[in-house]
Amino acid sequence: MKSLLYSCQYIDGNDIDEVVKVLKSDWITQGPKIGEFEAALCEYTSAKYSVALSSGTAALHLSLLTLGIGKGDKIITSPITFSASANCALYVGARPLFVDIDDKTYHLDIEKLKSFLKVPSNRKGVKAIVSVHFMGTVADIAEMKKICDRYGISIVEDAAHALGAAYKFKDKWIKVGRCEDSKATIFSFHPIKQITTGEGGALLTNDKKIYKSALRLRHHGIVRSSKKPWSYDIPQVGFNYRITDFQCALGISQLKKIDKMINIRRRIVGYYNESLRKVEGIRLPYEREGTNASYHLYVIRMQRGRRDKLYSYLKENNISTQVNYIPLHLLSYYRNLLGYRRGDFLVSERYSAECLSLPLYVGLSRRDQSKVIKRVREFFQ
Ligand SMILES: Cc1ncc(COP(=O)(O)O)c(C=O)c1O
Incomplete structure (x- = not known):
């Protein structure tokens, strides 16, 4: 007898049609569907900018890089999360620190964070908090920001679990991803998430510098010359964190429902x-x-x-x-x-x-x- 799964993607006929259309087109990667998917993500979350990537892990990595976090720096996250929330620090040569979770919400415990950061030796080198919206429930980023602002610490929202989650902000409902109190928010589109692109992720931000930098780093750090169309430079080493057009076609179709x-x-x-x-x-x-x-x-x-x-x-x-x-x-x-x-x-x-x-x-x-x-x-x- 077949086992009942604990999780699984949901893909319908429209999704398949949209993917097939792209597979039959001239562009299966680096084509128009990527920008279309990014625009749809911005429209859905009300974030200003979005960069679609090959995974949520890539989005976390680029979040820290674009914030200028590197060797000798530290980030804080909670122990109850997927390894990518901490690994992103290791990728940039920084050190991940942990602060315990709250027993009720399972989010990083804000009172414990406060006590931890009060100690000068603890907060030395801490540049960012990677705050996880665990299970798709919404962590209190506004409260976290009050503490982080005291010490010049940035917040990255790890919303790999939380696309579509919403919360009240100044009496209005807004979506996680609008980056109201954070520098960047990341999503994952792995098959068991709210929408899927097979593998995939996105970095959302309201900061143009972060956006431009993430775009460059997604594609090897390449900067095109405005003078000669064939010319380019690589001022900073980047990656191949690109997502394909057929994945984005799936993402656009999934986002509609x-x-x-x-x-x-x-x-x-x-x-x-x-x-x-x-x-x-x-x-x-x-x-x-x-x-x-x-x-x-x-x-x-x-x-x-x-x-x-x-x-x-x-x-x-x-x-x-x-x-x-x-x-x-x-x-x-x-x-x-x-x-x-x-x-x-x-x-x-x-x-x-x-x-x-x-x-x-x-x-x-x-x-x-x-x-x-x-x-x-x-x-x-
Ligand atoms: C909390 C959290 N952050 C980051 C990721 C990484 O996302 P991806 O699998 O798309 O790389 C995951 C993956 O499940 C996750 O659960």
């Missing part, structure tokens, strides 16, 4: 919440007041020790789940490089031992979701 897809995700989350609320031993995800999550993940928590058993029980019943994530400071590379130890970030460690992501994706039928709920309830009875 994103709100519908997020409503479906929220409906699935609503059904989980309603069905699991009264089950003793489960803690449900938390959504801050004045925010509207776009739910990349649905994470429940339970007593330490029960999680592994629930994972196995669901697997025996052909239901796939996932642990998002093992704290970064416990992975051997970070331990060895940065000297972190078990016990350094207790909230993250406890969370990680207690969390499980249940299946959540647009194509998850009510019938299949009911099966998941039935098995979870059975387990806790």
Whole structure:
């Protein structure tokens, strides 16, 4: 019997038609669909500029590079995130530091950040916070900015999980990605995200310098001469972080139905919440007041020790789940490089031992979701 997936892309006939059109055209890369996709992302988020890239990881890398972060500098992120949120610092020769998560939101704990930055030796060399909108719930970037402004620290929003998430800003609903309080926001278009381009990502910013620099770095650092059309220079080493036109065609087509897809995700989350609320031993995800999550993940928590058993029980019943994530400071590379130890970030460690992501994706039928709920309830009875 085929296992129920924990996540999966949603691709319809229109998406396929749009990709095929590009495949039959003269430009399958470096063509017009890239600018079109970038314009659509700007329109959707209200950010001024957007650079479409080959992955969310590339977008994080370019965010730090365009902010001028390099050797000897430091960034801060939370231990509960995908490795790319910290690796981007290592790519530019900087050092990632961690501050623990808040036990309710699972975002970087702002009070702990405040205490950490109060100590001059801690904040020495810290140039940016990579703040993760974990699960697609919205982190409090405005509050974070108040602290960061005191010390001249920039904010990069890692919104790999959060395209389409919204929050109230001056009594208006705005989308994550508008970069109201940050220098840049990154998205990922990996298949299990809110929209997909296969692999892909984007950097959004309101800063023209960051935008221009990211455009150059995406394509080897090449600067074209305005005098001779064939002439160019490379003033700074860049990369091949380009995305193809057929990927962008998929992205444009997906973006047209994103709100519908997020409503479906929220409906699935609503059904989980309603069905699991009264089950003793489960803690449900938390959504801050004045925010509207776009739910990349649905994470429940339970007593330490029960999680592994629930994972196995669901697997025996052909239901796939996932642990998002093992704290970064416990992975051997970070331990060895940065000297972190078990016990350094207790909230993250406890969370990680207690969390499980249940299946959540647009194509998850009510019938299949009911099966998941039935098995979870059975387990806790
Ligand atoms: C929080 C977070 N940041 C960054 C990334 C990197 O995105 P990509 O896989 O598109 O490189 C991911 C990927 O899942 C992620 O979960």
